[in-house]
Amino acid sequence: MIDALQLRDLRITGPAGVIVAKMDLSVRSDETVALVGESGCGKSMTAKAIIGLLPRGVAATGTVLLGETRVDLADGPNAMSGLRGRRISLLLQNPFTSLSPVHKCGSQIAAALEPSRRGREMIASRLEEVDLPTRVAQQYPFELSGGMRQRVALAASLASDPEVLIGDEPTTALDVTTQREVLDLLHRIQSERGMALLLITHDLGVARERAGRILVMYAGRLMESGTGADLFDAPRHPYTAVLRDSEPPLEHRVEQLRAVPGSVPRPWEVLAGCSFAARCPRADDKCRTDEPPLEGDSAQVACWHPLGAGDIAPLSVPAVRRDIEIPEPLVQLRNVSKRFSESAPPALVDVSITIGAGEAVGIVGESGSGKTTLARCLVDLEKYDSGTIDWSSDLPQARRAQIVFQDPTSALNPAMTIGATLSEALRAGGRQRSDVPGLLDMIGLPASYARRKPRGLSGGEQQRVAIARALAPAPQLLICDEAVSALDVSVQAQILNLLSELLDRLGLALLFITHDLAVVRQVATRLYIMRDGQVVDSGDTESILANPSHPYTQSLLASVPGSQAASALGQEPRDA
Amino acid sequence: MLSQGSLLKFTLGRLLATVALLLAVSFIVFTLLQLTPGDPARNLLGPRASSPEALAEIRDQYNLNEPFVRQYLLWLGGVVQGDFGDSIRSDEPVTALLANRVLLTMQLAALAFVLTLLVAVPLGIAAAWRAGGAIDRGVTTGAIVGVGAPSYAVGLLLLYVFGVKLDVFPIYGSGEGGLDRMWHLSLPAVTLAIGVGALVFKLTRTAVLAELDQDYVAFAQSRGLSRRQIRSMVLRNAMLPIVTSLGLVFAFLFGGTILVEVTFALQGIGSLLAGSVTFKDIPVVQAITLLTAAVIALTALAVDLFSFAADPRVRSRAAA
Numbered sequence: 001m002i003d004a005l006q007l008r009d010l011r012i013t014g015p016a017g018v019i020v021a022k023m024d025l026s027v028r029s030d031e032t033v034a035l036v037g038e039s040g041c042g043k044s045m046t047a048k049a050i051i052g053l054l055p056r057g058v059a060a061t062g063t064v065l066l067g068e069t070r071v072d073l074a075d076g077p078n079a080m081s082g083l084r085g086r087r088i089s090l091l092l093q094n095p096f097t098s099l100s101p102v103h104k105c106g107s108q109i110a111a112a113l114e115p116s117r118r119g120r121e122m123i124a125s126r127l128e129e130v131d132l133p134t135r136v137a138q139q140y141p142f143e144l145s146g147g148m149r150q151r152v153a154l155a156a157s158l159a160s161d162p163e164v165l166i167g168d169e170p171t172t173a174l175d176v177t178t179q180r181e182v183l184d185l186l187h188r189i190q191s192e193r194g195m196a197l198l199l200i201t202h203d204l205g206v207a208r209e210r211a212g213r214i215l216v217m218y219a220g221r222l223m224e225s226g227t228g229a230d231l232f233d234a235p236r237h238p239y240t241a242v243l244r245d246s247e248p249p250l251e252h253r254v255e256q257l258r259a260v261p262g263s264v265p266r267p268w269e270v271l272a273g274c275s276f277a278a279r280c281p282r283a284d285d286k287c288r289t290d291e292p293p294l295e296g297d298s299a300q301v302a303c304w305h306p307l308g309a310g311d312i313a314p315l316s317v318p319a320v321r322r323d324i325e326i327p328e329p330l331v332q333l334r335n336v337s338k339r340f341s342e343s344a345p346p347a348l349v350d351v352s353i354t355i356g357a358g359e360a361v362g363i364v365g366e367s368g369s370g371k372t373t374l375a376r377c378l379v380d381l382e383k384y385d386s387g388t389i390d391w392s393s394d395l396p397q398a399r400r401a402q403i404v405f406q407d408p409t410s411a412l413n414p415a416m417t418i419g420a421t422l423s424e425a426l427r428a429g430g431r432q433r434s435d436v437p438g439l440l441d442m443i444g445l446p447a448s449y450a451r452r453k454p455r456g457l458s459g460g461e462q463q464r465v466a467i468a469r470a471l472a473p474a475p476q477l478l479i480c481d482e483a484v485s486a487l488d489v490s491v492q493a494q495i496l497n498l499l500s501e502l503l504d505r506l507g508l509a510l511l512f513i514t515h516d517l518a519v520v521r522q523v524a525t526r527l528y529i530m531r532d533g534q535v536v537d538s539g540d541t542e543s544i545l546a547n548p549s550h551p552y553t554q555s556l557l558a559s560v561p562g563s564q565a566a567s568a569l570g571q572e573p574r575d576a
Numbered sequence: 577m578l579s580q581g582s583l584l585k586f587t588l589g590r591l592l593a594t595v596a597l598l599l600a601v602s603f604i605v606f607t608l609l610q611l612t613p614g615d616p617a618r619n620l621l622g623p624r625a626s627s628p629e630a631l632a633e634i635r636d637q638y639n640l641n642e643p644f645v646r647q648y649l650l651w652l653g654g655v656v657q658g659d660f661g662d663s664i665r666s667d668e669p670v671t672a673l674l675a676n677r678v679l680l681t682m683q684l685a686a687l688a689f690v691l692t693l694l695v696a697v698p699l700g701i702a703a704a705w706r707a708g709g710a711i712d713r714g715v716t717t718g719a720i721v722g723v724g725a726p727s728y729a730v731g732l733l734l735l736y737v738f739g740v741k742l743d744v745f746p747i748y749g750s751g752e753g754g755l756d757r758m759w760h761l762s763l764p765a766v767t768l769a770i771g772v773g774a775l776v777f778k779l780t781r782t783a784v785l786a787e788l789d790q791d792y793v794a795f796a797q798s799r800g801l802s803r804r805q806i807r808s809m810v811l812r813n814a815m816l817p818i819v820t821s822l823g824l825v826f827a828f829l830f831g832g833t834i835l836v837e838v839t840f841a842l843q844g845i846g847s848l849l850a851g852s853v854t855f856k857d858i859p860v861v862q863a864i865t866l867l868t869a870a871v872i873a874l875t876a877l878a879v880d881l882f883s884f885a886a887d888p889r890v891r892s893r894a895a896a
Contacts, residue, residue, distance in 0.1 A: 051798050085800020092798075097791040100809050102816075102887060111809075112799040140888045157799055 002067060004029035004196035005050070005088065005164045010062035010073070012045050012054070012220075017268025019045050019058065020220045022294070027196040029163060032187070034199045034211030036243075038264050038488035039459075042220040043200045047166045049073060050198075051090050052080030066164060085112050089162040093169040095149035099141040105152045106137025112159035130155045130185060146367075147178035151185065158189070164196045171206070175366035176515060180559040183210055202489070204247055205561035208232060216240050219275035220267030221291075226299035236299075236306040239276045246493035250518040250560050253541070256500075257522065259493035263458040274303070282307075327356035329392060330476055330509050331378070331400075336387035338373055338533075347373040348384065349533045355477060357392070360503055360510040362524030362541065364517060364556070370533035371513045375481045378511070379403050393476065398428045401511075402470035406482040408462035412454040418465050419450030422472055429473025442505075443468045444498060460491035464498065471502070477509045478502075484519060496522055517560055521545055529553050583884065586894040590880050594873045601869040602655065605862045606648050612858060616640055619856060622664035637661075660863040665855050670863045674845065678867065680750055681844035684761050684836070685829040688768035692825065696773035697818065700780025701811065707785060715777060722774030731767040731839035738763060750842050764840040768833065772825045783817040784810065816887055823879035827872040 003026040010023035020042040027033045037043045049060040052073070060073040064080070066087045071079050080088075092098040099108055109126050110118040124134045130151040141149050150170065157165065167186060171179040187210060190197040201207055207214045208228035215225045216239065224237040235241040245258040262279045274292050277283040282305045294302040331354070338348040348370045355361050365371040376382035377389065379401050391400055405411045412421060422440070423433035437447040443464040454462055463483065470478055480499070484492045500523065503510055512523045520527065520541070527544050529537035529552065537550035548554045609616050617634045618626055635641050638661065639650045654660070660670035703712040739747035751760030787793070787810045796806045834846035845864050852860040883890050 053794055053797055081800075083800075084798055089800075090795070090798035092791055092795050094791060098795040100792045100796075100813060101889065102812055103809065111796070111801050111805055140892075142889055143892070153795065157795075160800060 003027065004067060005198065006065035007050060008063040010046060010049060010060060012049050012058060012060045014058045018220060019267050023222060025215055027198050029194050029196045032190055032197040032199055032211045034201060034207035034214045035217060036201055036204060036207045036214060037217035038202060038490060040264050040266065041217040042267060043217050044168055047090060047168045047200055050166065051084060051088060052077045085160040085162060087162055088164040089157040091154055091157045091165060091167045091170045094173045095146050095153050098153050099149060101141060105139055105141060109156045109159055112156060126155045126159065146174050147182060150174060150182050166198045168200045176559040177555055203561060204243060209561045219265050219270055221275050222294055222302060224301045230299045234312065236301040237303045238280050238282050238307060241307060241312065242490055246489045248518045248522045250521065253521050256497055257493040259497055260490060263460050263491055264488060327359050329354050330357040331355050332390045334388045336377060336384050336389065338384045346533050351535055353528055355509050355511055358507045358509055360512065360524045362520035362527045363513045363530055364520055364527060365530035366515055369530040371530050372481055375403060375479050375513055378479060398473040399475055401477040401479055402473060402475040403479040403481060404466050404470045404483040406486050408459060408466045411466050412462060414454055417450065418452050421469055425469045425472035439468045439472055460487055460494060463487060463495055477511060479511045481513045499523060517545065517556060582891060582895045586884050587881065590877055594877050597873050598870060602652060602866055603648065605866050606651055608862055609858050612856065619858060620664060661859040663860050664857045670859045674863055677843055677845045677848050680842060681833050681846060683757065684764055684833055684844060687761050687765035688829055689826050691765055691769040692773040692776050696776040697780050700777045701784050704781045704784035704788060719774040719777045722770045727767050727771050728835045728839050730770055731836055734763050734767055748841050764836045764842060767836050768829060772829060776821060776825055779821040780818050783814045787814045816883055819882050820879055823875045827875045830871045831868045
């Protein structure tokens with residue numbers, strides 16, 4: 001079968017230098033190919049280059065083949081303009097911004113249709129294809145949930161019946177249960193239409209579950225390609241192995257995640273050799289001077305010292321199960337309720353939660369579950385309407401609980417040096433500013449970082465600083481509100497390891513708030529599952545996740561991409 | 577969906593808020609008389625001989641012997657019927673004094689506003705559409721000069737070039753009748769429009785650029801929508817911030833004509849206000865202040881109603 005999409009020798013250059021180089025890929029019209037990599041690896045830029053929509057100041061060379069049609073990317077963005085929509089289309093990550101807020105959904109779907117085909121029945125049938133009722137045509141995007149908006153966007157991107165669809169993280173902004181529904185829908189449409197689907201994702205689980213072939217990118221280069229089984233069971237590139245091992249397993253807790261130090265370099269900072277050499281345990285002088293070519297037939301790898309069968313450490317070993325003793329309660333919430341406005345649904349309904357001294361407790365919920373409101377109530381950022389929060393100690397607020405937020409870039413004051421930020425937090429707990437080097441050491445950063453501004457730090461380093469700031473007043477409880485969700489998986493593993501080390505060392509209690517069951521399993525001994533402001537399930541982590549009894553917990557577990565429950569389910573994608 | 581009920585509710589709510597605002601302003605304006613140093617009666621009497629009879633008469637006319645709150649209510653009752661009392665300077669009723677001048681200032685502000693709308697908004701859109709291009713760089717540079725140049729200097733320059741040297745526009749007075757009036761108001765209106773037009777240009781350019789940067793534009797391009805379709809989508813979204821800024825500009829124009837009126841010797845409310853403040857002609861100052869506040873409040877009301885009609889999110893919030 002002829003390839004629906006072929007990309008040959010793509011090279012993307014930006015103001016700072018090369019962003020992507022020597023990139024080849026092909027997708028047949030009956031398959032899904034996944035392009036995976038961490039942020040900044042160039043996967044989204046590759047999508048933009050293929051469709052001819054690179055940002056200002058960024059240029060590409062190379063060839064795109066759509067069936068028989070050949071486009072030379074060096075001819076600029078206009079070369080693709082007649083083909084966009086009709087031959088190839090792009091579905092973006094964020095359904096909250098990818099539709100015009102002041103136009104009705106029906107007209108946005110119809111916009112790409114020929115004027116003569118913009119009738120009501122046509123739009124209704126397009127909505128039906130993505131499992132939406134006809135009334136959605138008359139609604140505005142803000143009246144719909146994220147999942148419904150992404151369905152509208154999908155219908156819009158398919159309006160001119162393209163042969164190739166590129167999904168750029170199309171489900172990343174969605175809740176896990178919605179993500180499964182939209183992925184199922186994409187799969188169904190891809191096979192019904194016989195359309196080539198290039199799925200760009202940072203999530204290995206999604207790639208493995210949904211794609212026949214997977215391409216792994218790192219710092220603007222292809223590292224390895226193969227089937228999901230090739231890459232997961234016998235990764236040949238050390239980076240693929242790192243990616244695989246950094247992903248916390250859903251099935252069990254591990255003693256420590258296998259993390260590599262450092263973070264992804266900018267592609268243009270790699271001057272010579274293999275771009276992973278700086279972080280690779282197997283790298284030698286050749287790796288640092290000569291770039292390895294991508295070799296192989298169906299499964300390809302670009303590495304001078306690929307892993308062989310004997311080199312691969314077995315996938316993370318389960319940790320010895322610890323007995324759970326219920327410690328003295330540190331804080332008890334009883335029947336806490338909160339409503340933001342009369343017209344809105346309640347944020348918290350009769351929530352009762354206990355956190356013991358030195359205990360790691362997880363709260364799992366999707367967006368709108370009330371988990372963040374709960375955290376904000378605990379640190380006095382939000383007032384609750386009724387119920388009680390009882391602390392076992394009379395310490396001031398700063399010494400009781402501190403919080404770490406999801407996005408470290410916006411949580412740190414960009415105008416203050418790290419040292420100033422930390423000494424301010426130390427003062428809040430009545431400690432000396434001379435403790436700053438000690439704090440930095442505790443989170444694994446050199447003391448010289450005190451003079452830097454947040455801008456000069458990577459995302460992972462910024463989140464370390466945010467953790468240090470939270471620990472500065474020596475609180476009894478550390479609250480992490482989706483604190484690793486925005487991080488790349490290799491960095492996430494570092495931070496998770498750091499957290500468990502800090503818990504052991506400092507004996508502090510942790511409230512870990514997340515949507516990610518696999519992550520919470522590595523961290524928390526007890527879990528509360530929240531939905532629509534209520535605690536619907538609770539218990540110790542192992543028994544909840546090993547034998548889920550509550551239907552909502554079961555559906556959350558089944559929705560995790562790549563999980564055993566999901567792969568049992570995923571063979572026959574259900575029609576949502 | 578625009579339901580009749582929610583439109584009515586929204587309009588009534590906004591109208592009530594506007595009335596409440598104007599009442600609050602009227603109270604502050606009324607206390608101007610009390611806050612002015614000296615005996616209110618003597619202040620109102622102005623330069624006239626302050627015989628005990630004259631003072632008694634003035635006290636009687638302005639209800640100065642009544643309790644404070646009653647004084648305010650009686651004054652407000654007059655104001656609602658268009659009676660602001662008499663000008664201290666000219667002894668004429670304030671309303672008669674204002675009538676012609678308000679019309680002139682309104683015409684001046686409206687002409688400047690239309691010029692701004694017709695020139696600055698399209699230029700802002702064109703500049704944003706080809707950001708970094710020739711139009712963008714040229715007009716952006718011009719706009720910096722426009723924002724920075726004081727209106728009396730621009731006015732004098734225009735007068736010198738077009739009035740004196742080229743002799744194509746009148747240099748003095750406000751003209752008679754429709755076309756002649758417009759002829760006379762052209763240079764002052766251009767002077768006003770250069771200042772606010774530069775501002776509107778920058779705001780329009782920023783608003784359109786912000787929309788062009790949105791995901792929905794990239795998504796529309798990736799679906800193969802035509803340039804025309806994308807442009808109309810972007811303008812429909814950018815219209816909301818642009819109209820909000822235009823509302824502010826109109827209110828500013830109406831209250832900001834003083835320098836231009838003085839430069840071009842126009843008998844509008846700006847120059848009247850300047851004279852009246854110097855002369856402590858309190859009834860006139862009160863009337864002009866309240867009038868300006870009313871224009872500003874009504875403009876804000878119009879902008880609110882526009883965003884209700886144009887933005888489905890505002891409608892849904894109003895219905896909630």
